[in-house]
Amino acid sequence: MNQGAVAVGPVLAVVLVVLVILAAAAAFAGQLGVSRAVVTASLRAVLQLAVVSLLIAAVVNSWWATAGFILLMLLVAAYTSAGRVGARRRMVLVLLPIAAGSLPVGALIVAAGTTPLTEIALLPIAGILIGGAMTATSLSGRRALDELRDRHGEYEAALALGFLPRDAALEVCRPTAGQALVPALDQTRTVGLVTLPGAFVGVLLGGGTPVEAGATQLLVLVALLAVEVIAIAVTVELVAGGSLSRPVSR
Known part of the structure; x- marks a missing residue:
């Protein structure tokens, strides 16, 4: 063993x-x-x-199977986030911020050669990035929609002052939606001092050196920051534009 x-x-x-x-x-x-x-x-x-x-x-022995599994990850992540946001019928829209955050960042990591272009390397990286985008989308979407509901009076006041609907919505929901990045920021700030996250431990368990483990974890953490910032920005835009909303209760 x-x-x-x-x-x-x-x-x-x-x-x-x-x-x-x-x-x-x-x-x-x-x-x-x-x-x-x-x-x-x-x-x-x-x-x-x-x-x-x-x-x-x-x-992991087939590129087609790996691609299919990554697609399944995206769909499950979108379904989960849509449920958390309270907009299950808008699952396709919820998929946008998750894909917009995870796919370009993942492609950059692979294209730069920082991780091997193999199925066994690509699959866990994709899972980490998609998971981070899912969490950011869920948190920012919930906060943004909650703020628009709870502070609807402020939204209407902004409209009365001449703001366009999108700009009025952004004034209300953008500041708190950004708080969805707090967990990722705290993990990045305290890595090595408070926590030794999964990528670091995984490389060590796999026989890598502490330096290799540290480099891998650093890449993952910074990539996750990029993924989550993009996902949050896209989510807030969808909410402010009225595309992503909850069903109206009757």
Whole structure:
């Protein structure tokens, strides 16, 4: 067994069950209303990773399969973000900021030769970038739409002052939507001091040197900043332009 790998067996299963129970119990005790979500999310993770673990060997041996898997990642990310934003019927529009952030940055990383042009290297990079874009889109979209709803009076006041609808909406929703970047900024600022994120640990577990691990993590963190900034900017524009909105309650 690889000395840096997690031991797979009954002990791991027991530890995972205990951790899920602990998280759900803490959520229940704190009356956070997410106890069930903790359990269902954990179960989904188990099932999805089990399937991916079985399929990954076949996927990374074919460029077509790898491309298909990346497309699936994009669609699932858009579906998830659309649900979080409250605009499931606008899933196609939610796909725009996720793709606009992750695809160009991923292409730049590969074209520059900073990562090998192989299926096994491209797939995890794509997953990291798409995941970051999904989170940024969800957070910024929710904040922007919430602000327009809660501060509708300010929006109307801006219109009365002669602002165009897009500009009035931007005045209200852009400042708070930018807060969606806070998690990425904090992780980048504190990397190595507070956390050793996944890319760093993964390279070490794979036998790389600490320098190689640090370089890989730096690339990932800066790339994620670029991805998330682009995703947030596109999301805010879609909201301000009225393209991305929630269904009107009747």
